[in-house]
Amino acid sequence: MRYALLVLESPAAGTSSQAALRFARAAVARGHQVARVFFYGDGVASGNSNSCPPQDETDHVAAWRDFALAGGTELVVCIAAALRRGVLDAGEAERYERAAANLDPAFVLSGLGQLAEAALDADRLVTFGG
């Protein structure tokens, strides 16, 4: 099956981002495809490479990055939601004249159309933190 996931909650505020990642790993382990994970609302914090969790806690950004690097999954962060919350790539940091870009390179900024497309194309779109 071809899945897409929607993540709406920050890893620091709840368990949805972590649950989404475990779901994604389990789906891939069973031979399914996770085509896209769309981070919306507070979920955009999952791509903030400036988060510095204590060493004995899970680094959620790194965990998503490792999952994406294993192949086959796009990590898409909603650009409007990200701008509102200060998660910027180099292009947006320059455009808005902000000091730093902090979007992890494993993630891309894009529009809500990517979510609509996922809702229409994937066999299942599963929401976490809704």
Add this chain to the structure above:
Amino acid sequence: MRNLLLLLRASPYRGSRAREGLDAALLFSAFSDNLRVLFSGDGAWQLQAGQSPAAIDAKSIAAQVAAFELYGIDTAGVDAAALDARGIDAATLPAGIVVLDDAGIADWLAWADQVVTVG
């Protein structure tokens, strides 16, 4: 074309969730003609008439709801139980919002190929 149901459950001015849910509804309308939007739970507050969000330095979401018709979203509904629980008079709802009882909501959920809880 798949049938999409957007579920909006957030109160209007607690964080950005309601506004971002409505953004998603308006955007989805460009991708699908088979779109329904359902307000439930605290999402019913998004339809409350006479809001004065400037009093808490918030920007009104009313314009986004009012834009549904312009964006071709002609099927939007609200859970009757959510209205009753909050004392919202159905007669004060924005134009075009239908009130659904439990059976009506069950119909909408059965109609949908995909339910997205986004607001």
